[in-house]
């Protein structure tokens with residue numbers, strides 16, 4: 642007789658029993674779609690390094706999103722992309738311009754799609770002349786306290802404009818606390834979610850995004866505020882700190898090469914939703930490999946998504962969201 646304990650195949654022989662082996666499966670509610678919004682209302686420009694993605698002006702948003710919302714799109718994350726050079730200065734003044742792309746888009750989207758959950762990325766790099774994520778001293782180093790003050794102001798202004806969630810990606814020390822206190826003071830802490838890009842790693846994966854958002858730093862790099870890619874322990878400390886400072890959701894970014902960090906975040910706080918950002922370079926790489934015949938794009942995208950969920954993510958920010966909305970219907 643065969644050794645009973647050696648038999649596993651019977652447990653996953655059928656497609657349904659295969660699916661039962663997974664702890665979590667992708668649903669439409671887990672997907673968040675990034676939108677790049679310019680200050681030029683009628684613009685719709687393809688981003689060459691980010692296949693199928695566009696920068697859109699305010700007038701193009703609703704027509705573009707209508708079919709996606711009809712297919713079950715539940716959430717978007719907004720990135721403002723001011724193209725006018727006058728929109729950039731040393732402290733990112735235009736980030737919360739009431740007539741600027743982000744605040745105007747919140748209002749347009751809430752009116753057109755009352756059920757859509759609107760997340761605003763909060764950072765200064767799209768709005769600073771130097772392209773760094775905070776305010777700099779004369780010598781080019783970050784002025785952390787001033788940066789936190791400014792970033793908190795911007796976050797609160799997005800919340801006041803109606804954002805359901807603010808998601809600071811700047812990586813300044815203490816900004817979660819600063820934003821939470823700002824939301825409390827504004828009477829908004831009980832209805833606005835604070836998603837921290839707690840573990841955001843420096844590296845090569847953001848290239849296409851920087852083309853899309855025009856946010857490449859004019860000098861230097863972001864290594865003194867984004868995490869070194871070998872820093873698993875430091876990421877755990879950042880996650881713990883941000884939870885203590887009042888983050889409602891922890892994000893890990895990039896996603897696919899940082900599955901250990903996603904898993905650590907889930908372990909550190911099993912009862913907190915964990916988000917993963919499958920970033921521009923990860924997305925573009927899959928497109929390039931599929932175009933080179935390495936694999937079929939859909940299978941690769943699905944396998945990467947599965948890995949991100951398996952590691953512990955319950956929310957995924959993905960440029961593949963429109964495709965997944967279709968694939969999930971099949």
Ligand SMILES: NCC(=O)CCC(=O)O
Pocket residue numbers: 762764810846847848849850851919920921922
């Ligand atoms: N705060 C957003 C990013 O820094 C980059 C995202 C991407 O590369 O897709």
Ligand SMILES: [Zn+2]
Pocket residue numbers: 764765766767773774810811
């Ligand atoms: Zn930034």
Ligand SMILES: [Zn+2]
Pocket residue numbers: 861862863864865866
């Ligand atoms: Zn730096």
